[in-house]
Amino acid sequence: MKESNKDNNSNNAPKFKFNAYWIYGAIFLLLIGFQFFSSGDLASKSISKNEFGEVLRENDIDKIIVVNKNIAQIFIKEEAIKKPRYQKLVNSAFYRKGTALYEYNFGDLQNFENDLEEARKENDLTFDLKNESRTSMLDTFIGFLPFIILIAIWLFFMRRMSGGGSGAGGGGQIFSIGKSKAKLFDKDTKVKTTFENVAGLEGAKEEVQEIVDFLKSPEKYTALGGKIPKGALLVGPPGTGKTLLAKAVAGEAEVPFFSLSGSDFVEMFVGVGASRVRDLFKQAAQKSPSIIFIDEIDAIGRARGKNSMTGGNDERENTLNQLLTEMDGFGTDTNVIVIAATNRADVLDSALMRAGRFDRQIYVDLPNINERKAIFEVHIKPLKLADDVNVEFLAQQTPGFSGADIANMCNESALIAARQSKKAIHHQDFLDAVDRIVGGLEKKNKVITPKEKKVIAFHEAGHATISWMLEHAAPLVKVTIVPRGQSLGAAWYLPAERLIVQTEQMLDEMCATLGGRAAEKIIFNKISTGALSDLEKVTKQARAMVTVYGLNDEVGNITYYDSSGNDSFVKPYSEDTAKKIDEEISKMIEAQYQRAIDLLEKNKEKLTTLAELLLQKEVIFKDDLLKIFGKRPFEALDAEIKDEKTIEEEVSVPPVKNETEE
Incomplete structure (x- = not known):
């Protein structure tokens, strides 16, 4: 066993790695050694004035x-060197015939x-x-040492900033810093991802699939x-599968595929980005x-001239200009298709977005x-599932x-099942994974007083x-008062996925959101800080109804929303309108709060029964x-709600006293 362990250790030991800098060090040591051993200075003995006189x-x-x-270097005659006084120096290891036996530092040359x-x-x-007149090689080297150190530091930083010796096209060398860092996938390095691995996204898949057909049979x-x-x-x-679609294109197209990120063009040196393009x-x-394929193209494709701090001729804009020219300029008849991905299309330059590019x-x-549901079926293939797993229900719950x-x-459900030493992943493990991802980790050791628990x-x-x-409020799925993440209690609902929302639907949602604070007011005649996230949610909804969607009678059919984002620093309404907007938002929220109180007053007994059951279970x-x-x-x-979804209403912990927050 010991021998096998030794063998394993020897196999796992780090292998010897050659470094080019060792050659420079060896040359330097050889030069120093040659300087010392080639001169006779090591064999020469310094003598005093009296000894020199003798x-x-x-x-x-x-x-x-x-x-x-x-x-003064003193050389002794051949016939005199045999005298006993000189034999000790002659027999030393450093003495060579024909070299000086003594050195004498005489002081002033004229007197000497x-x-x-x-x-x-x-x-x-x-x-x-x-x-x-002699000059030592070591002295010469020491004289030039500051310049050598500066050059070495410069070369080191150039190497680090240009990719550290890695990257396609020799990007690690300073003389090839302008080369592209794109990773090439061709017949030798084929990508295994295909459109079969991309679940859902049917419309996007069709569009991308047509691009593959363009390249396979352009004559059609x-x-x-x-x-x-x-x-x-x-x-x-983010996370919707843009890069996965690009990988599928690389796997399906059977043509050379160049993949890189927008940040690969960005460099501190002037002209490098354009050169790489x-x-x-x-x-x-x-x-x-x-x-x-250029991932995260917004790194270089941001609208030009928006940033007055750096001026209009910075390196990023030069890179973008070169990209625009390459995509649609003179001499761009080559059969090259560019696929780019971003989650910030609103910041891209309009010239980049136009047809023809x-x-x-x-x-x-x-x-x-x-x-x-289709995505679930792809991801559960490698998992070992129990018979009770309902994929359709999981699709509804997410x-x-x-x-x-x-x-x-x-993946989280598999970890939860493994943590409990299960042989297979059960349906409850998936539900626990949803709670873990949406609500956060369950905090069983969080200290909550009985009074706080009752309020929650x-x-x-x-x-x-x-x-x-x-x-119009969403029906309930689950309520818990177990602390999880930032929330002290949470409720999951099952609202319909609507493409348009009417005024009554938004008001009902606001009323349900304010039901928590209304219940505190009715039962305890006090309110707490636990409704922070509720208030934030209804305030945003009310402001959107008044200023964005034009759903308020007083303000009227006006929107102050600008989708282009050009007037983000300009208030698009007067001070009188701002005052009216604030009043209407406050009126709308207070009306729904009073509506929630009236509803709970009528159902106070059922509210109390539900709260006591929640305290118990x-x-x-x-x-x-x-x-x-x-x-x-x-x-x-309820019968019409077929494509249903769950949302979590979290009660965040405000940065104040932790007494009656939910």
């Missing part, structure tokens, strides 16, 4: 070389030369005297004089017919109930969920009662309301 008088000096006017001349005459000496369309579209823009909320379209043209704008909306949310929910129970019972009594369902209230008086409406 050697000089004995006429043992063969020659003296004055280096840089301050040091005068002393030598006098000694030569007095003792009849025979030696040569030479002057030399060009034979009638038609032109292949230049581009398609996928627009929709040119290189991208050049590569695509060489491999045409081909497809270019993005001929088709494909809106990828949130899935409806049938599409949610309104407003995107494809990414449904995938997350399926009556608050939620008030919502449930009003929604059961009003025709903590979670109640539709069946409990049927026992207390009987059938809704609007059964015909």
Whole structure:
């Protein structure tokens, strides 16, 4: 066992990685070593003035070389070097024949030369005297060291900012920083995603599928004089499957597919973005017919000239200008189709959106109930399910969920089942996953006093009662007073998916939202901070009715909403109109609040029964309301609700005292 562990450890040990910088270090060390060992300085011994005088008088000096006017290198004659006084230095490891044996730092050169001349005459000496100027390689390197460090730092940052040596087209090297970073998918790197993996989105799928047909058989369309579209823009909320559609196109098209993000064009260097756009379209043209997919195109496609702080000629605008030219300018007859995706189509430049560049704008909306069912069927294939799982009911319980949310929910249900050591995923695990995603994690250890719990129970019972009594309010599915996420209590409803909303429907929804605070007022004759999210919701609804939809008689059939977003800093109405708007919003909310109080006064006993049941069970369902209230008086409406959805009314925790909030 020990040997096998050793083998595993050796296999898991990090492998040796070669680094080019080691070559530079080795060359530097070799140069330093050559400088030291090639010179005789290591073998030379420094001597004093008296020792130099003794050697000089004995006429043992063969020659003296004055280096840089301050040091004398002393060479001993061959016949004198055998003397005992020199043998210790001669036998050292550093001495080589023909090198200087001594070094003498003499001080002033003129005095030194005068002393030598006098000694030569007095003792009849025979030696040569030479002057030399030498520069050490190490000294030269140290002189240039600051410049070398600056160049090394510059190269390091250039390498990091240009991709760190990674990316298509050699983007990691400073000289190829203008190359495109697009990832190429062709016959060698085929994408396995196809249109079969894309559930729902039938309309968007048809549009994109037609683009694939353009590339596979262009003569079918060009034979009638038609032109292949230049581009398609996928627009929709996050998680709806825009990138998944692009992957399916890559898998189905069987043509070269270039994929990159809008941020890949953005760089701090001037002209790099435009250069990358040119290189991208050049590569695509060489491999045409081909497809270019630009994800999050709003990174470079924002409207020009809107930002006065940076001026009109910044790098992002240059990149956008180059993209506009490549998509529809002179010499753009290449068979290249551009597909782009964004969830911010409102900020894109109008020149980018025009026909001839993005001929088709494909809106990828949130899935409806049938599409949610199809998406569920795709994501539950790899899961081990129990027999009680009802996919159709799950589709009803997940309104407003995107494809990414449904995938997350399926994964969360599997984790919940595994946490409870189950052999398969049951229907309740999926419902718990919905509660977990929409409401947040259940907080079982949150300390709530009995008084606070009673307030929360009556608050939620008030919502449930009003929604059961009003025709246009959504019927209840589930009410809980278990703390979850930011909420201390929550209620799930089942409203119809409406394409248009009438005034009565909005007023009934506002009344049901205010039912929680109305219940607190009736039962305790006090109100709490727990209705924060309720008040925020009804205020937004009332303001939208008055200022956006024109549903108020006093203000009239006027909207102050600008879909272009150009007047976001300008108030489109006068001060008198603003005062009138505030009055009408307040009147509308207070009227619905009084309506909720009147309804609850008539049904006070049933409200109390429901609240006590909620305190006892903590979670109640539709069946409990049927026992207390009987059938809704609007059964015909319930029968019409086929494509139903659940919404959660959360009661957020305000940043104040935590006494009676719900």
